[in-house]
Amino acid sequence: MISKSRLDGKFGKYGGKFIPETLVPAIEELESGYEKYCTQRSFREELESLLKNYAGRPTPLYYAKNLSRYVGGAKILLKREDLLHGGAHKINNTLGQALLAKKMNKKRIIAETGAGQHGVATAIACAVLGLNAEIYMGSIDMSRQKMNVFRMELLGGKVHPVKSGTQTLKDAINDALRDWITNVNNTYYLLGSAVGPHPYPTIVRDFQSVIGREIKQQMLEALHRLPSAIIACVGGGSNSIGSFHQFINESNVLLYGVEAGGKGIRSGEHSASLCAGSEGILHGMKSYLLQDEFGQILGTHSVSAGLDYPAVGPEHAYLKDTKRVRYVACNDDDAVDAFLLLCRYEGIIPALESSHAVSYAMKIAKKMNSSDSVVVTLSGRGDKDMDIIMDYTKPGTRKNKRDDRKT
Amino acid sequence: MQLKEKNECALICYVLAGYPDRRMCNKVVDALVRGGADIIEIGIPFSDPIADGPTLQKASSLAIRKGITAADALHLARNIRDNFSDLPIIAMTYSNIVIKMGLHKFMKDAKASGFDGFILPDMPIEESQQYYKNASAYGLSTVFLVSPNTSGPRIKQISSVTTGFLYLVSILGVTGARISFENYSIDALKKVKRIIGSKIPVGIGFGISKPEHVKIMSNSGADAVVVASSIINMITESTNRGSLVNEIREYTKSLKAACGK
Numbered sequence: 100m101i102s103k104s105r106l107d108g109k110f111g112k113y114g115g116k117f118i119p120e121t122l123v124p125a126i127e128e129l130e131s132g133y134e135k136y137c138t139q140r141s142f143r144e145e146l147e148s149l150l151k152n153y154a155g156r157p158t159p160l161y162y163a164k165n166l167s168r169y170v171g172g173a174k175i176l177l178k179r180e181d182l183l184h185g186g187a188h189k190i191n192n193t194l195g196q197a198l199l200a201k202k203m204n205k206k207r208i209i210a211e212t213g214a215g216q217h218g219v220a221t222a223i224a225c226a227v228l229g230l231n232a233e234i235y236m237g238s239i240d241m242s243r244q245k246m247n248v249f250r251m252e253l254l255g256g257k258v259h260p261v262k263s264g265t266q267t268l269k270d271a272i273n274d275a276l277r278d279w280i281t282n283v284n285n286t287y288y289l290l291g292s293a294v295g296p297h298p299y300p301t302i303v304r305d306f307q308s309v310i311g312r313e314i315k316q317q318m319l320e321a322l323h324r325l326p327s328a329i330i331a332c333v334g335g336g337s338n339s340i341g342s343f344h345q346f347i348n349e350s351n352v353l354l355y356g357v358e359a360g361g362k363g364i365r366s367g368e369h370s371a372s373l374c375a376g377s378e379g380i381l382h383g384m385k386s387y388l389l390q391d392e393f394g395q396i397l398g399t400h401s402v403s404a405g406l407d408y409p410a411v412g413p414e415h416a417y418l419k420d421t422k423r424v425r426y427v428a429c430n431d432d433d434a435v436d437a438f439l440l441l442c443r444y445e446g447i448i449p450a451l452e453s454s455h456a457v458s459y460a461m462k463i464a465k466k467m468n469s470s471d472s473v474v475v476t477l478s479g480r481g482d483k484d485m486d487i488i489m490d491y492t493k494p495g496t497r498k499n500k501r502d503d504r505k506t
Numbered sequence: 507m508q509l510k511e512k513n514e515c516a517l518i519c520y521v522l523a524g525y526p527d528r529r530m531c532n533k534v535v536d537a538l539v540r541g542g543a544d545i546i547e548i549g550i551p552f553s554d555p556i557a558d559g560p561t562l563q564k565a566s567s568l569a570i571r572k573g574i575t576a577a578d579a580l581h582l583a584r585n586i587r588d589n590f591s592d593l594p595i596i597a598m599t600y601s602n603i604v605i606k607m608g609l610h611k612f613m614k615d616a617k618a619s620g621f622d623g624f625i626l627p628d629m630p631i632e633e634s635q636q637y638y639k640n641a642s643a644y645g646l647s648t649v650f651l652v653s654p655n656t657s658g659p660r661i662k663q664i665s666s667v668t669t670g671f672l673y674l675v676s677i678l679g680v681t682g683a684r685i686s687f688e689n690y691s692i693d694a695l696k697k698v699k700r701i702i703g704s705k706i707p708v709g710i711g712f713g714i715s716k717p718e719h720v721k722i723m724s725n726s727g728a729d730a731v732v733v734a735s736s737i738i739n740m741i742t743e744s745t746n747r748g749s750l751v752n753e754i755r756e757y758t759k760s761l762k763a764a765c766g767k
Contacts, residue, residue, distance in 0.1 A: 119651070381554060
């Protein structure tokens with residue numbers, strides 16, 4: 100399941116490890132630990148057992164008949180990562196990395212979290228594997244996501260408020276890195292997305308690739324062919340790279356990554372690093388960033404907290420440049436529309452992050468034939484988004500420029 | 507840039523470009539040099555400084571909010587060059603600031619403004635080929651860092667590419683003034699000196715804020731000490747701009763007095 104080849108830190112010109120020297124031994128230890136344990140049969144079996152019996156894998160690939168009929172055109176299938184324990188795909192990665200940390204004899208786990216989904220998934224994995232979780236979270240995010248803070252604490256995690264910079268996800272990563280620099284001898288940094296210095300983008304992608312492997316198998320079993328397209332939302336890009344990875348060499352399968360267009364690309368209030376960003380270095384990697392002309396990182400906006408990140412995983416940067424994956428943006432209004440439609444037509448409350456992918460899937464399904472099939476990765480469930488939806492659906496809240504949609 | 511062959515440790519003092527404002531920053535540099543600073547390190551603020559503690563984080567955000575950019579650092583270097591013709595000046599910033607402007611243009615402008623070299627704490631040797639090439643083309647030093655947990659073979663490797671001096675990070679941690687140092691910092695300094703001998707000078711920084719710290723480092727073989735956060739703290743906490751310049755000069759004098767071996 101995990102790539103055995105010698106790990107390569109670069110995806111074209113992207114990726115690498117732009118890190119302070121103090122972290123070099125820790126990154127090297129992680130690299131060799133990953134290579135050593137993740138190719139071992141016993142490790143793979145232990146992880147597979149956790150994913151199956153604890154997290155709830157495999158997740159269904161569900162044919163959304165009602166939504167497909169409403170849209171017209173291709174069949175829309177939903178990869179139900181929202182049904183996993185914890186309510187999101189994040190646990191695929193946290194169980195994998197927490198198990199790796201345990202094998203590497205690291206008892207103290209640190210993590211960053213934005214909306215709190217990765218923090219919760221980390222606290223879950225640490226609780227079940229007997230590790231200590233300390234989670235960095237921006238103070239603005241903490242007040243926006245009080246429930247997730249409480250969940251993390253219930254699960255035994257310690258939450259550190261981050262008051263520097265924009266007090267959101269990017270600053271939580273900064274503080275987690277600073278903690279790691281300071282406690283490098285006894286600490287494992289459990290990064291939550293396919294970002295950061297090598298080998299994180301590779302490790303996270305490998306642990307999330309279970310999504311794409313199951314899609315492939317389930318499509319062949321149910322429809323005896325591969326899907327026409329796979330669509331997933333992109334913040335840091337872990338559920339999307341996990342969905343795409345098995346299909347990179349299947350040139351007949353179209354791949355779409357959907358970024359958060361916020362209030363429209365032209366408004367400047369969005370999180371679309373690939374659609375509107377430029378090359379730069381942040382959090383130890385070279386990738387596409389949202390930055391000003393002087394190289395300062397910009398603030399971001401999205402109705403979905405999980406996509407609110409001014410950079411993106413380096414493999415996506417490479418896949419954009421090589422044109423293997425097409426990256427598009429979906430704005431807040433369209434994501435919320437898709438959210439409401441999925442609730443009503445399929446009885447599924449999706450995460451706002453995943454709703455971006457659903458929205459774009461509807462657009463392209465409409466242009467396809469009924470013999471085509473479109474797989475959407477439903478990366479998480481939307482219970483966490485109730486307050487936001489309640490506010491957003493109040494009359495007079497919508498501010499988007501409708502002409503600014505990118506298709 | 508090469509540290510002077512002297513029987514004392516060189517004093518490297520840090521200022522953040524445009525902090526607390528452009529005019530005052532010039533005065534701070536003047537006070538540092540008159541107090542005895544041998545090298546001035548000019549920080550260019552970055553929004554996400556992962557190697558820095560709260561002091562430099564806060565000062566950097568403030569400077570960015572005031573519109574300070576690399577252009578201000580270049581301007582400051584030019585001013586220093588006008589007043590002190592042979593004082594070494596190094597820039598300290600993060601890779602993205604340099605990459606965004608373009609390595610070639612950045613190095614060209616830096617040279618023209620009087621800079622002698624660079625410190626980029628998030629640029630390890632593995633990623634540094636283009637950076638090194640462009641800096642060398644303009645005769646600019648590329649100061650690389652080592653840490654207390656850097657292995658012997660890697661110290662050797664880094665010391666073979668660093669130019670100007672080798673920067674030893676004194677502690678496992680981020681920048682910020684400290685009350686005292688643990689033995690492992692001194693052990694790291696002695697280890698680095700033992701491994702590289704007199705091939706290239708060793709500067710030590712992170713946490714150094716008092717004359718007694720300077721004394722310990724100097725006596726343990728440091729060729730230079732870097733003082734940063736404590737200077738920024740003095741500026742941030744100052745309630746009287748009039749006396750600040752004097753205070754910084756006196757503080758620098760006290761540090762310089764501890765540099766003798």
